[in-house]
Amino acid sequence: MPSNVTAIVPGTFDPVTVGHIDIxxxxxxxxxxxxxxLVETPLRKSHLFDADEREYFLREALQDIPNVEVDxxxxxxxxxxxxWEAHVILxxxxxxxxxxxxxxxxQLNRKLAPDxxxxxxxxxxxxxxxxxxxxxxxxxxxGPVDDLVPTVVARRLRELYPPRA
Ligand code: ADP
Numbered sequence: 001m002p003s004n005v006t007a008i009v010p011g012t013f014d015p016v017t018v019g020h021i022d023i024x025x026x027x028x029x030x031x032x033x034x035x036x037x038l039v040e041t042p043l044r045k046s047h048l049f050d051a052d053e054r055e056y057f058l059r060e061a062l063q064d065i066p067n068v069e070v071d072x073x074x075x076x077x078x079x080x081x082x083x084w085e086a087h088v089i090l091x092x093x094x095x096x097x098x099x100x101x102x103x104x105x106x107q108l109n110r111k112l113a114p115d116x117x118x119x120x121x122x123x124x125x126x127x128x129x130x131x132x133x134x135x136x137x138x139x140x141x142x143g144p145v146d147d148l149v150p151t152v153v154a155r156r157l158r159e160l161y162p163p164r165a
Contacts (some may be wrong), residue, residue, distance in 0.1 A: 003031075003032040004032050004085055005031050005032055005086075005087060005088060006031065006032060006033040006034075006035060006085060006087070006088070007027055007030075007033070007035070007082060007086060007088035007089070007090040007119065007162040008034075008035045008036075008043050008081050008082065008084060008088070008089055008090065009023060009024055009027060009034060009036045009078070009089075009090045009091070010037040010073075010076070010077050010089065010091075011034070011036075011037070011039065011040050012038075012040075012045070012047065012054075012132070012133050013036075013038055013044045013054050013057070013058055013072075013132070014042070014048055014054055014065060014112050014136075015048070015049055015053075015054060015057050015128050015132060015135065015153045015156075015157075016054070016057050016058050016061055016132075016149065016150060016151060017125060017131070017132055017135055017148055017149050017153075018128070018130065018147070018148060018149060018150065018163070019091070019092065019094070019123055019127035019130040019131075021061055021062065021150065022081050022092075022127055023091075023092035023121055023123070024031075024065070024068060025038055025065060025088065026069050027090045027122060028067050028119065029067050031044075031067075031088065031090070033067050033068075033069065034065075034066060034067060034068045034069070034090065035068075035069045035071055035084045035086060035123050036058055036062065036068065036069070036070045036071070037071055037073050037077070037080050038051060038055055038058060038070065038071070038072040038073070039072075039073065039074070040072045040073065040074045041074055044124055044153065049090040049125055051072055053156070055070060055072060055150060055152050056152075057090050057139075057150065057152055057156075058070045060152040061150035061152065061153070064145075065141040069084075071083075071084070075133055076112065077089060077109060077113045077143065078109050078116055078124055079106075080111035080120050081113070082113070083149060086116070086117060087117060088116070088117055088118075088119050089106075089109060089116060089117070089119070090109070090117045090118075090119050090120075090121065091121070092120070092121055092123050092128070093120045093121070094123045094127070094128050094130075094131070095128060095129070101146045102107055102118075102120065105118075105159075106118035109162070110136065130148055133149075135148050135149055135157075136157075138163045139157040139158075139160070140161050141161075141164075142162065142163045142164035143163075144163070145157055150161060160165075
């Protein structure tokens with residue numbers, strides 16, 4: 001793939017997990033620039049962390065990858081892509097359950113912006129069942145999340161939900 005192509009990776013990242021990081025890292029090897037787009041105010045779901053904190057986690061977790069940027073948006077994904085002159089929307093696919101929603105979103109986005117291609121990367125097997133909501137659930141019950149999220153997120157979750165003795 002040409003190195004001058006910018007791909008955006010949109011999401012809520014509430015909070016970012018090692019599954020998200022894996023997709024961004026692999027994307028950064030294939031595209032010239034990857035812009036992680038944080039949805040500031042998710043329409044469909046309530047969030048645990050506000051946009052400032054979610055952005056801080058992303059920046060901390062991704063700081064070692066030179067061709068990755070972090071930005072936030074509150075508009076259509078394709079508008080956000082245009083803002084960065086990106087022609088690729090990069091998404092991670094976990095199980096079949098992701099497929100139906102992502103398939104519909106990709107078709108809708110294609111309708112809105114035929115020049116922007118949605119590209120899917122399969123989740124790495126070890127992250128196939130990892131989700132932000134799963135992480136929050138484990139943490140809320142005092143379970144260990146250190147292998148599932150970046151260090152900065154694990155630390156914050158421990159503050160919010162002290163581990164059970
Ligand atoms: P979630 O679906 O966990 O609430 P987001 O809305 O932040 O997370 O997801 C943004 C993108 O990241 C989606 O394309 C989603 O499929 C992908 N993604 C989420 N978790 C993983 C994972 N463990 N491995 C690969 N991709 C993932």
